[in-house]
Amino acid sequence: MSKILLVALSFMLLAVAKGDHPVSWYRDFEDFPLPDVPVARNAERAYRLPKTVVPLEYDIYIDLYFDEATDKEDYNFEGRESIVIKATEADVKEIVLHANVDKVESVTIAEHVGTTGPGTAKSVQFETVELYHFLKIKLDEALKLDVNYTLNIEYTNTMNEGPMKRGIWRGYYTDANGQERIYATTHFQPYNARQAFPCWDEPLFKAVFKLHLTRPAAYVGTFSNTIILSNTTLANGRVRSDFAPTPVMSSYLVTFLVSETFQVLAEDTSFKPAIRIIGRSNTVGLADHALDLAVKMTEFFNNYFEIPYETLHPYLLNDHISSPDWASAGTENWGMVSYRELYMIINKSETIMSNEHYAATLVSHELAHKWFGNLITCYWWSNTWINEGYASYFGYIATNVMFPEYEFPDHFNSRYLQNSLSFDSGSGTVPLNHEVNTPLQVTGHFGTISYSKAAAFLRQTANIISADTFQKSCKYFLMANAYNATDQYDLQDAMLKAIEEDGSLADYPNFSFTEYYRIWVNEPGYPILQVNVNHATGVITLTQERFFISGTGNSAGTVYPIPITYSSKSNRTFDNLKPEKMMSLPSDTITKNAAEEWVIFNNKQHGHYRVNYDEKTWGLIAEALLNEPDTIHYLNRAQVVDDVFALMRSQRMTLNFGFDILRFLANETNFHVWDPAISGYTWYRNRLRHIPDKQAQFDTYILGLMEHAITTLGFEPAANETPTVTMARQNILHFACMLGHVRCNQESWDRFVNLRDNGVPINSRVRRNVYVTAMREGDENDFDFLLKRFRESNYANDQLEMLRGLGASRDPKLLTRYLELTLTKEVRSHDKLNSFNYALLGNRENAYTVLQFVKENMDAIRTAYVHDAPPRPVQSALTNLASYLDEPGLVEYDHWLRTAHPYPLAPEFVAAINAIPAARSNMAWGTANADSILAAAKASAAVPMTSLAMLVAMSVLLFVV
Numbered sequence: 001m002s003k004i005l006l007v008a009l010s011f012m013l014l015a016v017a018k019g020d021h022p023v024s025w026y027r028d029f030e031d032f033p034l035p036d037v038p039v040a041r042n043a044e045r046a047y048r049l050p051k052t053v054v055p056l057e058y059d060i061y062i063d064l065y066f067d068e069a070t071d072k073e074d075y076n077f078e079g080r081e082s083i084v085i086k087a088t089e090a091d092v093k094e095i096v097l098h099a100n101v102d103k104v105e106s107v108t109i110a111e112h113v114g115t116t117g118p119g120t121a122k123s124v125q126f127e128t129v130e131l132y133h134f135l136k137i138k139l140d141e142a143l144k145l146d147v148n149y150t151l152n153i154e155y156t157n158t159m160n161e162g163p164m165k166r167g168i169w170r171g172y173y174t175d176a177n178g179q180e181r182i183y184a185t186t187h188f189q190p191y192n193a194r195q196a197f198p199c200w201d202e203p204l205f206k207a208v209f210k211l212h213l214t215r216p217a218a219y220v221g222t223f224s225n226t227i228i229l230s231n232t233t234l235a236n237g238r239v240r241s242d243f244a245p246t247p248v249m250s251s252y253l254v255t256f257l258v259s260e261t262f263q264v265l266a267e268d269t270s271f272k273p274a275i276r277i278i279g280r281s282n283t284v285g286l287a288d289h290a291l292d293l294a295v296k297m298t299e300f301f302n303n304y305f306e307i308p309y310e311t312l313h314p315y316l317l318n319d320h321i322s323s324p325d326w327a328s329a330g331t332e333n334w335g336m337v338s339y340r341e342l343y344m345i346i347n348k349s350e351t352i353m354s355n356e357h358y359a360a361t362l363v364s365h366e367l368a369h370k371w372f373g374n375l376i377t378c379y380w381w382s383n384t385w386i387n388e389g390y391a392s393y394f395g396y397i398a399t400n401v402m403f404p405e406y407e408f409p410d411h412f413n414s415r416y417l418q419n420s421l422s423f424d425s426g427s428g429t430v431p432l433n434h435e436v437n438t439p440l441q442v443t444g445h446f447g448t449i450s451y452s453k454a455a456a457f458l459r460q461t462a463n464i465i466s467a468d469t470f471q472k473s474c475k476y477f478l479m480a481n482a483y484n485a486t487d488q489y490d491l492q493d494a495m496l497k498a499i500e501e502d503g504s505l506a507d508y509p510n511f512s513f514t515e516y517y518r519i520w521v522n523e524p525g526y527p528i529l530q531v532n533v534n535h536a537t538g539v540i541t542l543t544q545e546r547f548f549i550s551g552t553g554n555s556a557g558t559v560y561p562i563p564i565t566y567s568s569k570s571n572r573t574f575d576n577l578k579p580e581k582m583m584s585l586p587s588d589t590i591t592k593n594a595a596e597e598w599v600i601f602n603n604k605q606h607g608h609y610r611v612n613y614d615e616k617t618w619g620l621i622a623e624a625l626l627n628e629p630d631t632i633h634y635l636n637r638a639q640v641v642d643d644v645f646a647l648m649r650s651q652r653m654t655l656n657f658g659f660d661i662l663r664f665l666a667n668e669t670n671f672h673v674w675d676p677a678i679s680g681y682t683w684y685r686n687r688l689r690h691i692p693d694k695q696a697q698f699d700t701y702i703l704g705l706m707e708h709a710i711t712t713l714g715f716e717p718a719a720n721e722t723p724t725v726t727m728a729r730q731n732i733l734h735f736a737c738m739l740g741h742v743r744c745n746q747e748s749w750d751r752f753v754n755l756r757d758n759g760v761p762i763n764s765r766v767r768r769n770v771y772v773t774a775m776r777e778g779d780e781n782d783f784d785f786l787l788k789r790f791r792e793s794n795y796a797n798d799q800l801e802m803l804r805g806l807g808a809s810r811d812p813k814l815l816t817r818y819l820e821l822t823l824t825k826e827v828r829s830h831d832k833l834n835s836f837n838y839a840l841l842g843n844r845e846n847a848y849t850v851l852q853f854v855k856e857n858m859d860a861i862r863t864a865y866v867h868d869a870p871p872r873p874v875q876s877a878l879t880n881l882a883s884y885l886d887e888p889g890l891v892e893y894d895h896w897l898r899t900a901h902p903y904p905l906a907p908e909f910v911a912a913i914n915a916i917p918a919a920r921s922n923m924a925w926g927t928a929n930a931d932s933i934l935a936a937a938k939a940s941a942a943v944p945m946t947s948l949a950m951l952v953a954m955s956v957l958l959f960v961v
Helices: 003-011 288-305 353-368 381-402 408-423 439-444 448-465 467-481 488-502 513-522 615-627 634-649 655-667 671-686 692-713 723-739 742-758 764-777 780-792 796-806 812-821 829-842 846-856 858-864 873-882 887-899 907-940 948-960
Strands: 053-065 076-087 092-098 103-111 125-129 134-143 148-158 167-174 180-187 208-215 221-224 228-233 239-243 256-259 263-268 275-279 318-323 336-340 376-378 484-486 527-533 539-546 562-564 566-568 581-583 587-591 599-601 610-613
Touching: 053 092, 076 134, 103 125, 103 134, 134 148, 208 221, 208 256, 221 239, 256 336, 263 288, 275 288, 288 318, 288 353, 288 381, 288 467, 336 353, 353 381, 353 408, 353 723, 376 381, 376 467, 381 408, 381 448, 381 488, 408 448, 408 634, 408 671, 448 467, 448 488, 448 513, 448 562, 467 484, 467 488, 488 513, 527 599, 527 615, 581 587, 599 610, 599 615, 599 634, 610 615, 610 634, 615 634, 615 655, 634 655, 634 671, 655 671, 655 692, 655 907, 671 692, 671 723, 692 723, 692 907, 723 742, 723 764, 742 764, 742 780, 764 780, 764 796, 764 829, 780 796, 780 812, 796 829, 812 829, 812 846, 829 846, 829 873, 846 858, 846 873, 846 887, 858 873, 873 887, 873 907, 887 907
Parallel strands: 053 208, 275 318, 318 336, 376 484, 527 610
Antiparallel strands: 053 076, 076 148, 092 134, 103 148, 125 134, 167 180, 180 256, 208 239, 221 256, 228 239, 263 275, 527 539, 539 587, 562 581, 566 599
8 A cells, every 4th residue: 555545544634725826916097186275295195296297208218237247236227317397387396206216316407498309408406205205306496387398317226136126127047058047127017117217107197208228238138118219339339229119108117128038939920010929048939829819819909999909009019028037927018018937838738727727818918908007097096996907807708709718707706706705895895996195005906906896896887788888988988098097987987978879778767877886986895685585476575785704894884786687496597697677775676486496696696796595595595506406507506605605704694504505515516616615615624723633524524525526527637628627626636635535645646656756747737736745745755856847847837836846745854945945046036925835835734844944034034035025925924824823833923023033113023913813813713613613514414524533543544454
């Protein structure tokens, strides 16, 4: 009997956690004047620029220095720029713009005289305000209205190391000859252009940018937003590339990349401009899939918006950069989108399906930004949801038109809707349109609300007003506001215009679209619809209130306009997504045929709300799910799972009743249904983590429900199966192996051994569970084997999966080696936080090894993980650690955080200290409810729950055989 089988059953006694969250898209308004009355600039408002002066055109010269032998410091740059500006009001004697550079050397200003351009430049006094990143320029005379001036600024700065702090930064890669190379590129969204050149670094201030880059002659791979007009060799042997002017656009959209061997990996020259995928030289031939995505999505948007990309500007490129380093998944710089290489280099024999799937919607998302975000731009980051909501919506809806095999509309719910419902149910959530001012607030608004809820709101709205009217509203919005900053009212006007022309709301005579828009855009949260069915008469009573997951929020007040759709056993209309009515009151009634039958509201879970039913109706739903599940659409089966877990957590439903409804999972194999189920069960498992014997019993219950899915899906992808089925297997096997499923672990171990000993490749679609299981059950030789493969791999995707696996080692010595690896450049900076979390996710007992690593390496962690980067990776790492420690571990951690480090006021330590009470609260809840959870599980179990004692006996018996 193999080693894996000997330990498999005993492993069921252990607690492990599951986590698989895709990279956030980051990823990446009030278009009316502020009141004339004086407004006090409070501590937050003070971060915003005055609107007394606006830029019209930038001419920017940046001299980049790498490690060439010069009198310059390595990896710095010198800049000089001329900015054409004008005053918007009289008596302006101070110009305020952003600058976050090492030193501003000089500032001069020249008035334009007639049509001859700027006159004599005069030096002016200036000061920098570090807190706000302001450059304040003092003038002896007020600027004249309707007169242009040229502002000349010279400055110096240093390239950031790695992508996490954005601005101009340097990364590294290995070329086709195995030589390490350094490249420089930019990431300016949302407020980091000021690190590259002084500017009005807010989206409102649009201008034309003319860029000139000077670099060593060997750096021939040079790209930017627009075409290169000329390359000039200078007297010192360096080369200057002069780029064509950009469209009128916001500063955060400026970008460039300078490298020695980056080149075109794949291109389609039938488009003007050509569509190109650009990346490191040793990925030539590996970008055809990314090109196919970019080509087809460009075709879609050209046709859908009826504003072809080639008409946006004569000099714009349509380049897509595959970047070895990138802080987010992708960024929509106009003409030159940059992506993390993970999503550009797709090889079906090397890429896990979830990444291939995500890559398709990511390319669509970024291309949608060319219109929504670049052509029109949010007035201020409070309206980020307009940029990101539309890009996210089209990331799924548009991609389905061009790539129907990925079944994207079905995945919208698990990627966006359910994510939004979960996040938006707290008492501290914010509306779509939410005021932000400080850099930290701005960064925080690039999250679930602006992406997921905004996309769900747009899909919900399209169902109400019709797909055709929604398309028309997009075109009206773009055409009316092209090259301008926009706000929520501009968007509302476009929607109302299209609705009025089409008569789209004729079926809802008392419905106010203006009020619907106001509430969903400007009020936080969402409703729960309570459905009470009189089966004898067919009368259905509907009531609504705001849903809070805690059960303690104040639900009084807001009444949400809810699109009502429903199906019943006798009238299964799940495909009908047009609302039967709009419910704009606290309560309402509808009538169906009198019959004792199940009724399910919110067809395919397209509305942004939850549903609860009377006990009789829930019973009928549960019976149908158990005995005739195919009569209920799988997206509504998924909705039931998602809602039941939320109802139990909010104490609107008992554990016994909820687990009884979920019995049907024992016969379920569908990805969409199991995805919220795994999330829901993981929530309970995490609260039992400190009670291993209780968690093991709960795991046995979950595995009983999963057995049919595991057996049906099997351990290898079948020929010609759909991507959705492949991802169902990926998620279910990964979860099952981590819970200790005997055969899952055995099959995974056998595949790893066959790779290690015989060189037989592991199917890319099941590598996750194989790598994790192998490292959890393997020894140092196995660890070294996988680490060697990690170092030799040319695929960022497979490297990340191997990091996940390496982090699952249970040997403290090996886990420490893994964690120390995260302090080196071998783990790229954008992967360090994920890698840290993998060490916690791999095994319950790993938390103490991680704690010891943190205590011994805090200085190195703060440096390597870049503690002051906008995503706050060190803060996330330290707070995550608290949730995995038991009480003795929390006592030790708390003491160390308060006394043993030299950073008592650092935000990451304050956040970690604040996370400890939450961790204790979760454990206390688990302790108080463990018996109730297990009793409910046992009562609803599809197969008898094997006792803990029996599991121990079986593992011992196997060991002595």
